[in-house]
Amino acid sequence: MNFPALLLSTLVTVAAQAATPVSWYQDINPLFKRSCNGCHNPNKLKSEVDTSTYAGLLKPGKHGTNFLAGDPAHSLILQQVSGAEPDMPKEGDPLSAAEVTLLTRWIQEGAKDDTPANAYSTKLAAPPVYPARPVLSALAISPNGQWLAVSGYHEVFLFDTTNLTLRSRLLGEATRVESLAFSPDSSRLAVSGGAPARFGEIQVWSIPEALEVAAWKVGSDSAFGVSWSPDSTRLAFGGSDKSTHILRVTNGQEIVKFDNHSDWVRQTAWVNNGERLLSASRDRSVKLINVLNGQFIDDINKLLEPVVSLARHPKEEWGAYGGAEGGLRIYRARENQERTAGNNDVNLVREFERQPGPVHAVAFSPDGTLLAAAGVGGSVRIYQTADGTRKHELKGHDGAVFALAFSPDGTALYTGGFDGLVRVFDPLTGALRAIFTPIATEPPARQTAKK
Numbered sequence: 001m002n003f004p005a006l007l008l009s010t011l012v013t014v015a016a017q018a019a020t021p022v023s024w025y026q027d028i029n030p031l032f033k034r035s036c037n038g039c040h041n042p043n044k045l046k047s048e049v050d051t052s053t054y055a056g057l058l059k060p061g062k063h064g065t066n067f068l069a070g071d072p073a074h075s076l077i078l079q080q081v082s083g084a085e086p087d088m089p090k091e092g093d094p095l096s097a098a099e100v101t102l103l104t105r106w107i108q109e110g111a112k113d114d115t116p117a118n119a120y121s122t123k124l125a126a127p128p129v130y131p132a133r134p135v136l137s138a139l140a141i142s143p144n145g146q147w148l149a150v151s152g153y154h155e156v157f158l159f160d161t162t163n164l165t166l167r168s169r170l171l172g173e174a175t176r177v178e179s180l181a182f183s184p185d186s187s188r189l190a191v192s193g194g195a196p197a198r199f200g201e202i203q204v205w206s207i208p209e210a211l212e213v214a215a216w217k218v219g220s221d222s223a224f225g226v227s228w229s230p231d232s233t234r235l236a237f238g239g240s241d242k243s244t245h246i247l248r249v250t251n252g253q254e255i256v257k258f259d260n261h262s263d264w265v266r267q268t269a270w271v272n273n274g275e276r277l278l279s280a281s282r283d284r285s286v287k288l289i290n291v292l293n294g295q296f297i298d299d300i301n302k303l304l305e306p307v308v309s310l311a312r313h314p315k316e317e318w319g320a321y322g323g324a325e326g327g328l329r330i331y332r333a334r335e336n337q338e339r340t341a342g343n344n345d346v347n348l349v350r351e352f353e354r355q356p357g358p359v360h361a362v363a364f365s366p367d368g369t370l371l372a373a374a375g376v377g378g379s380v381r382i383y384q385t386a387d388g389t390r391k392h393e394l395k396g397h398d399g400a401v402f403a404l405a406f407s408p409d410g411t412a413l414y415t416g417g418f419d420g421l422v423r424v425f426d427p428l429t430g431a432l433r434a435i436f437t438p439i440a441t442e443p444p445a446r447q448t449a450k451k
Helices: 003-016 024-035 054-058 076-081 097-108
Strands: 139-141 147-151 153-160 165-182 188-195 199-206 211-217 223-228 234-239 244-248 254-258 265-271 276-281 286-290 295-299 307-312 318-323 328-332 348-351 359-364 370-375 380-384 390-394 401-406 413-417 422-425 432-436
Touching (some): 024 054, 024 097, 076 097, 139 165, 147 413, 153 188, 165 199, 188 223, 199 234, 234 276, 265 307, 265 318, 276 318, 370 413
Parallel strands (some): 165 223, 223 265, 359 401
Antiparallel strands (some): 139 147, 153 165, 188 199, 199 211, 265 276, 328 348, 370 380, 413 422
16 A cells, blocks of 8 residues: 555544544654654764654754644655554664554644643752762862862752861752862862753852852763863863763853764863863773864773773873773873884873772872772772872772762862762871761651541
């Protein structure tokens, strides 16, 4: 049966149904989520078609307009999903007859957009109440030593380090905060995160007023590893879109998008006075990027394991990375031109003992003499940078440690992770100096049973 005849049959069926109008938001969008969005989303635009939102579907694709409101017979998307052997979806089961009928009805009824105004907003009206301590995924200390930022759920806790008192709760749309970074002058805090499979978010807060000065949606998944340029005019971050991005802080304009990675970009770090950027990815590489033109310079490392964490040495043009398989290494942030066909690791400065699992966080002390590494099983180890000797192993964590931050004077190392507690250690002696929870917990309210 050819398409017009098939469509005529479908329309007869539609006309026979006395149903409420088909809803884009309630009926069509969930259908596309199940069968179409995997290949047609902002990060994977097959045939330049985006079915993830009404606005995306409204934009013509590679083969023309996707649908004509009120005219199913001439709507390309229906032609693609109909028939005994439909062209779409390429992978997975074809749409059922009932689903094709539903899509036909929606177009015939005018293909209206009934997406609620706040449908894609996850912002909370008030700070959340925690029935249990939240996992701490990120920590940061301001360069002037006054402020400690700790991740929460939909928010960041801002502490005064003089007495570890909570000063502000900085709310955002991101359900999970992935990274935190203070500007070089300590006046602003950048936050990266997102709602997985929905959006990424970059926020900028003015400190200490706790005023949100910017918030940008970036892509359709989480944003990782935010870092400030030395002059505080730009922000770099990575994403699950396999790209490294640089935004202008004044207006959020993307000035560089680097697409040479083949997997998630987890961390970024500025080198050479802000003229170059290190970009660390699960594709095993730490890439050196020319910030002025966005050009790829070289992989600084030998491709040994997925890279999870990255830190820049405070004095040398070096980057330390932690790997998904327990590797801990320091590399020079320069071209790898001496590499031969044997793939020699010519930029390697030092390789440390293998860690017990993935290295979720690394951090240099302010003078660069110490390197701390954190990972699974509550492991936090401190090494001498000069010779790789292990100085201390900081114990007492219950579960994985995801975040590390040295105080600017080097007298304290803050840790946070799965157990939701912030610990403060003396990095020179390994002694535990303080332990606290960022936020009080409240038991969930009891539900009254219905009689």
